[in-house]
Amino acid sequence: MNLRDLEYAVAVADHGGFGRAAAACNVSQPTLSGQILKLEAELGLRLFERAGRSARVEERAAGVIAEARAALAAAGNVAAAARAARDPFAGPLRVGVIATVAPYLLPLALPDAMKALPRTPLHLVEDLTDRLIGRVSEGGLDAAVIASDAQSARFAAVPLYEEPFYWVSAHGARPRRRKTIGVGEIDADRLLLLAEGHCLRDQALALCGAAKGPQGADVRAMSLETIRHLAAAGQGATLAPLLAFANWRRQGKDLEGLRVVGRGASRLVRLVDRRNNAREPALEALAASLKASAERALAAALSESG
Numbered sequence: 001m002n003l004r005d006l007e008y009a010v011a012v013a014d015h016g017g018f019g020r021a022a023a024a025c026n027v028s029q030p031t032l033s034g035q036i037l038k039l040e041a042e043l044g045l046r047l048f049e050r051a052g053r054s055a056r057v058e059e060r061a062a063g064v065i066a067e068a069r070a071a072l073a074a075a076g077n078v079a080a081a082a083r084a085a086r087d088p089f090a091g092p093l094r095v096g097v098i099a100t101v102a103p104y105l106l107p108l109a110l111p112d113a114m115k116a117l118p119r120t121p122l123h124l125v126e127d128l129t130d131r132l133i134g135r136v137s138e139g140g141l142d143a144a145v146i147a148s149d150a151q152s153a154r155f156a157a158v159p160l161y162e163e164p165f166y167w168v169s170a171h172g173a174r175p176r177r178r179k180t181i182g183v184g185e186i187d188a189d190r191l192l193l194l195a196e197g198h199c200l201r202d203q204a205l206a207l208c209g210a211a212k213g214p215q216g217a218d219v220r221a222m223s224l225e226t227i228r229h230l231a232a233a234g235q236g237a238t239l240a241p242l243l244a245f246a247n248w249r250r251q252g253k254d255l256e257g258l259r260v261v262g263r264g265a266s267r268l269v270r271l272v273d274r275r276n277n278a279r280e281p282a283l284e285a286l287a288a289s290l291k292a293s294a295e296r297a298l299a300a301a302l303s304e305s306g
């Protein structure tokens with residue numbers, strides 16, 4: 001068994017067929033098929049169910065393919081670690097960002113980050129917290145920007161900024177001249193929520209004391225932008241981080257927000273990575289740049305929000 005055999009097996013799993021996998025690996029189909037047969041014989045397990053030109057992973061072989069992916073990632077990390085040890089600023093930096101941060105921070109922060117890391121292209125991935133943490137753990141990402149605790153001693157975390165929450169609803173729905181709302185005053189039954197997997201959903205439920213969710217419309221949106229339009233249409237209210245709310249206000253006056261005050265009325269956004277990461281100097285420079293950009297953006301947003 002060698003890494004090339006594992007690469008072929010993963011390619012067949014990814015492309016759903018031997019011909020497409022062979023093209024992706026730049027080898028002939030007979031060569032790839034022969035190596036897969038040898039690998040199956042060595043493992044004593046059929047990896048794929050063949051059906052014409054298609055192939056899918058046998059149910060019993062799913063764990064084997066998962067381990068093959070991990071082995072290929074680990075092998076790639078060996079070369080990456082060597083490059084990073086020689087020069088931590090050379091080469092792309094792979095960074096994940098959660099979906100409730102990326103659209104609102106990155107457009108403001110990327111120009112300065114690129115100046116701070118001129119020899120380090122940023123490869124960005126937007127996804128849910130758990131999936132990003134998993135990819136950082138496996139080495140598929142160098143770091144991730146998240147808004148919850150990674151809850152593992154394997155990770156180091158650098159605080160970037162504390163972001164207050166706003167209770168956001170359609171224009172005219174809030175009492176005039178009021179600027180804040182206490183945690184205990186929030187009406188959980190009007191709460192519009194993101195789908196499960198978003199840390200902001202869990203934070204909203206915890207803040208509102210609605211562990212089972214609101215009793216009104218059952219909305220589980222995949223993006224804050226969907227929530228925004230529902231709130232603007234008067235379908236409920238939502239808990240939004242300040243940078244998101246400020247972005248919405250700049251696009252129109254159809255939403256109003258009250259700053260939430262009380263325990264749990266903000267979230268801490270962090271940059272997390274694996275401890276003893278060889279690219280730590282580059283990540284420190286990125287964290288410093290993101291932190292400075294976020295502080296400026298938050299100050300402007302607070303001023304705009306009154």
